[in-house]
Amino acid sequence: MLKVSQQHLKLSALLGLIGLLINLYPIPLFGNVQLVLGNLFFVIVAILLGPWYALLCAAISSIGLIVSWSSIHVFLFFCAEAMWLGFTRRKDIYALYADIGFWLIIGMPLFYLYATNFSELPQSHLSFITLKQGINGFICAALGSLAVTVFSGFWYLKNKVRDKKRRTFHAQLTYSFTLVLTISLLSSALVFNHQVILKQQESLNQNLHDSAVHLGQATEVFLDTHKKAISNASQWLSLSQTDISGWQERLTKLHESYSDFISMIVTDSDARIIAATPLELLGSEKVKNKSFSVKDRHYFQEAFYKQQTFVSPAFWGRGFGTDPIVAISAPIYNGSDSVQAAGIIEGSLNLTSFVDIEQKNLVYEMQSMILIDENERIIYASKSLALPVLSKFESVESGKDYKTSLQLINLYNLNNPNPEFVYTNYQLNNGWKLYIVKPFSPLLKLLETQYLTTFTVLLLSLIITVIVTRVISTRLTDPLTMIANKFGDKGHKNAAAYHIDEESPQEFLTLYQSIKKSKQELISYQLELEEKVAIRTFELEKANKKLQSLAEKDDLTGLFNRRSAESRFKTTHNLCLRSDEVMVIAILDIDNFKAINDTFGHQGGDQCLRAIAKSMKLFFKRDSDVISRYGGEEFLLILPMTNPDMVEDHLNEFRLQIKRLVINPPNEETEIMMTVSIGAIVANANYSKLLEDWFRQADLNLYQAKNQGRDKVIVTKPPAPSDFNI
Structure with missing residues (x-):
């Protein structure tokens, strides 16, 4: 039956509360990824007191994460980790090695299954988040083990868990090297990865901005060019002395010069089409009989009644076909009457022309373009986005809890808090808006690759550390025995004469003999050293006085x-x-x-x-x-x-x-x-x-x-x- 120690119980609860407070404020890394350091306290308890006290500490400290993350999965995983560390400690397995085994065998596979079935995380996030959980566990295990090792005098507890067998020198040296290496490598990797991600975000923001400016300006130039073409054509037709019947030929020649217009028309004052190109699509009889009216179209009303050059929102065409178009129209006057419009000229822009603009100006990979009109309807969207033309542009700002300088947006799953795209936008002069978007998942893939590289390097480094430290420990102990034997001229006989216990190792006995023989030399060296120390002390006092003077100013x-x-x-x-x-x-x-x-x-x-x-x-x-x-x-x-x-x-x-x-x-x-x-x-x-x-x-x-x-x-x-x- 488990015997409960009040001292151990209080220490476990205290460290659990400290862990709870620290876990209330996890360290943000990138996006919604955070580093949790409060778990190192249940690692300490597992090493010192065993599994059941570690379970108590983990349960308390997990409350901080439940509050900050609003998820109870941490209670399950971290309590299991604490129990695992406590039981492996009783088997004389070092905590860091045990924690690596836990996350590789149990923790990461279970977390991946949990996240797949019970969380809203997209599939692209899962590998990275799972890997981050393991690395977070390694950091806490290494820090907790180091705290127990460095502050060993602080953990003076009655009936704490002790090693069943005395550990060898090379095992202790290997583990010490491994702890330092793990903390150093993971800490530097986190800092390096953080800096890389910051640079990536800056670069991505700049790239998106450059693309938006280039595409926005190219779109404005494209619209201004065709708007000016319609305006010039209206002036040309207004000043023309040719009979209306001759405008068909002029309109056909004009259309040949501006191939980005899918069609062009001229109407009279009653909005009936009197010239059109390509004529075969509308029908020459309709034009000849003036049987096709566009009086209900905005582009006629704005140009004829308000007498201005007008760029319409996107709409479905008719007559020439059912393509989505943007109309540019301008009023036409009789030569003798410049006050009352006699009709309009209109050109319907082919929206597929924006493909050419995108291909010429979008120089960065994986970026897509969305162009919407003043009514929030999609004029053009890159093929990869699969957004239907003339549909309502629906989006929502996402990733509000993410630590990032990027603007994040969702276009498909509007209720998902996890972002789908990084974006920037550009406001065109005519009220249209241009969006440049890039999938968010490649950034996570980059970070995942960096963490995976860190993880791989860590495992390789641990293997190399074990091998190297074994060699180093052997090189330390073997020469020590050889040197002791070389300087000991009486061996280990009559040990009592040298005040050495009979059960002490031979190396210690031989080394003691050598030290005793060298005592006089050491005294001489000591006197010489004291003289040097006195001189150095005097010089140091002078330097301290100088430093004190500097510290006062x-x-x-x-x-x-x-x-x-x-x-x-x-x-x-x-x-x-x-x-x-x-x-x-x-x-x-x-x-x-x-x-x-x-x-x-x-x-x-x-x-x-x-x-x-x-x-x-x-x-x-x-x-x-x-x-x-x-x-x-x-x-x-x-x-x-x-x-x-x-x-x-x-x-x-x-x-x-x-x-x-x-x-x-x-x-x-x-x-x-x-x-x-x-x-x-x-x-x-x-x-x-x-x-x-x-x-x-x-x-x-x-x-x-x-x-x-x-x-x-x-x-x-x-x-x-x-x-x-x-």
């Missing part, structure tokens, strides 16, 4: 930094307190410093900071004055033993000096003029022994100076507290 201005100023306040305050002297704490702040940075850049701002620092050193030049850069554009002055009646004039004199200061920033023609606001407090040293109290009053005065229009000095002289106690 601000790199940019050369003034004391904040920490140094706070330290020197205590010394200065004690000096003034003993001599019952007055001291001043002043805060100086550059007015509108952000505007200086925005106008002249950070180099200009840095030049202003250095200039003020130089002026402060020259103006406040007593040895006892403490001048420091307290943070950003704020400076702190500590002025001991000061005449209280002269403080405000003294600070105003410095304020005016800064106001007159002219700074010429590099590569700029404009000079920088700046002002400062100063808030100060002057009081006897027994006002307060805390810098915070002095600083608070000076800061209030600075705030008041800023509110009164800046470029001011405000000094207060609070009464010293009568009950101050040192």
Whole structure:
């Protein structure tokens, strides 16, 4: 029967709660892929306490993932993993090796089956997500094992799980190398893969943008060219003196010049067709008898009544056929009447012409084009998308929970949260919109390949590590025995004379003899070493003093930094307190410093900071004055033993000096003029022994100076507290 230890139970629950908190915030990698680190705590519990406590820890820590992922599958998988690690630990199997076995044999196959049957993940995502689960498990197992190894003194627990047999040196060395190698390789691979994916996203965004611009501009040029052709043709026909019966010939010649029009017509003022091409498709009798009317068509109404060149939305043609078309129309006038239109000329664009535009301008692989009109109807879509022309364009933004800079969209399964395409769009001048889309799955395939490569390299590295570390351990132990035997001249006889236990290994006995014989030489070396250490210690002390000096100064201005100023306040305050002297704490702040940075850049701002620092050193030049850069554009002055009646004039004199200061920033023609606001407090040293109290009053005065229009000095002289106690 399992005996429950309260100590083990509390530790398991505590580590489970820590894991729960960490699992509430998984680390996003790419898309909806996240790295989970809270599981390393049940790995620690499995190694130290066995399967049942590991199960408790895993159950608690999995709650964090259930909350963040809204999926209960993690409870099943991670509890099974914890139990597996706990039972294999009792078999003296290292946790990392056991975890690799779990995910290869049980974890990844089961997760793949679960995701296939019970999740909405598309098939293209499954391999990558499954592989990521395994790699996540390896990272947690390696980190947990390393924590147990490195902090072995921390895990002092009664009745914890122990090895049944003492492990060999080469086994321990191999496992240590494997842990370090696994963590290093997987961590670097994650960072590298993350950087690669970021670059891929940037490149893909740029490629999509370039394609959208090229195709959008090419489409606009195509439409403008044919729009201009119709407009010019309307002017040409309006100025023509030829009888209407002669327009048929002119229209036929015009159509020959613009083959992208599938058909062209001319109507009279009653919207009846009086000329058409190709004539054989409509029928010459219909044209001759004026029996075909287009009065109900938008392209007639817009061109005839509004008297403008009009590009229609896409619609189904009639008369010449039932092809989807876009009509471009313009009014025609009689030569003598330029006010009232006499009819229209119209050309029906062949939408298959957009295939040529796509092929000429779409240079990147796997990208597709969708062109929609102002009514959200599809004018053209790449063949690979299989979107019917003139159908309603339906799409939905997807991947809202994905960590990516890409714009993601679904065109088919609108309710699926997993994205189908990456996209960008381009707004045409006439209100049409052009989409460039690329399948999202190739990005996952790329990441899957990278992870698979990492996984393969990891397995190969582990095999090589086992072989190499065995060789290294043999090379360490065998020469040690040989050297010990070589320097031991009495062998292992009379072990008690050397204070060595009879059961100790021969190598230790022989090595002890050798060390004893070399004792005098070691003493001599020790004295020499101590002399060298003394010299080095002296040099180190000098270097430390120099480093301490550097640590007290601000790199940019050369003034004391904040920490140094706070330290020197205590010394200065004690000096003034003993001599019952007055001291001043002043805060100086550059007015509108952000505007200086925005106008002249950070180099200009840095030049202003250095200039003020130089002026402060020259103006406040007593040895006892403490001048420091307290943070950003704020400076702190500590002025001991000061005449209280002269403080405000003294600070105003410095304020005016800064106001007159002219700074010429590099590569700029404009000079920088700046002002400062100063808030100060002057009081006897027994006002307060805390810098915070002095600083608070000076800061209030600075705030008041800023509110009164800046470029001011405000000094207060609070009464010293009568009950101050040192």
